[in-house]
Amino acid sequence: MNAKETIELGVFTGYSLLVTALSILQDGKIVAIGVDREAYESIGLPITKRANIKNKIEFIESEALPALDLLLQRTRLSRARRNQASLQLRPTQENEGSFDVALVDANRANQENHHERLMRQVRVGGVTVYDKTLWGGNTVLPDASSALLIRRRSWQDIAEFNKTIA
Numbered sequence: 771m772n773a774k775e776t777i778e779l780g781v782f783t784g785y786s787l788l789v790t791a792l793s794i795l796q797d798g799k800i801v802a803i804g805v806d807r808e809a810y811e812s813i814g815l816p817i818t819k820r821a822n823i824k825n826k827i828e829f830i831e832s833e834a835l836p837a838l839d840l841l842l843q844r845t846r847l848s849r850a851r852r853n854q855a856s857l858q859l860r861p862t863q864e865n866e867g868s869f870d871v872a873l874v875d876a877n878r879a880n881q882e883n884h885h886e887r888l889m890r891q892v893r894v895g896g897v898t899v900y901d902k903t904l905w906g907g908n909t910v911l912p913d914a915s916s917a918l919l920i921r922r923r924s925w926q927d928i929a930e931f932n933k934t935i936a
């Protein structure tokens with residue numbers, strides 16, 4: 771789809787970041803939001819330098835939700851500057867973004883809020899990808915007997931989110 775602007779929630783060592791950076795256009799950009807700067811800088815960053823894609827990545831050390839809100843403000847500011855229009859910092863229900871692709875691989879608990887913010891910032895016709903929506907089938911047919919409680923809760927959270935999206 772000739773993606774140029776992408777966003778990723780949940781970076782860890784930057785594996786999916788690397789795959790995305792190698793796939794998007796040469797002048798493409800990825801906004802990568804994660805809480806674990808150390809994992810990214812110690813493992814991912816040296817690899818992005820070797821792969822010559824460091825310039826494509828803007829790493830933001832933050833929880834996803836406040837960072838998404840700040841990004842929305844940043845978009846509005848630059849749009850207002852460009853159009854010399856008045857600033858409107860109230861949230862709207864309109865799609866305001868220009869991301870071609872979003873990859874969501876952060877904590878599941880806040881997934882609906884992440885989704886709501888992303889739907890305003892991914893362009894119409896763009897793609898939003900959620901990690902582990904099926905999780906080996908367990909979010910549809912949970913093999914609860916063999917799972918730890920924490921895992922069963924994650925499956926339930928994802929199943930609920932899948933219903934919301936559907």
Ligand SMILES: C[S@@+](CC[C@H](N)C(=O)[O-])C[C@H]1O[C@@H](n2cnc3c(N)ncnc32)[C@H](O)[C@@H]1O
Nearest residue numbers: 780781782784785786804805833834875876877
């Ligand atoms: C499954 S890992 C991401 C893996 C990564 N996409 C990859 O392919 O290497 C999830 C990451 O999300 C981060 N994380 C958890 N909650 C988060 C949040 N609310 N906002 C941003 N990052 C979060 C965790 O610290 C962890 O590094």
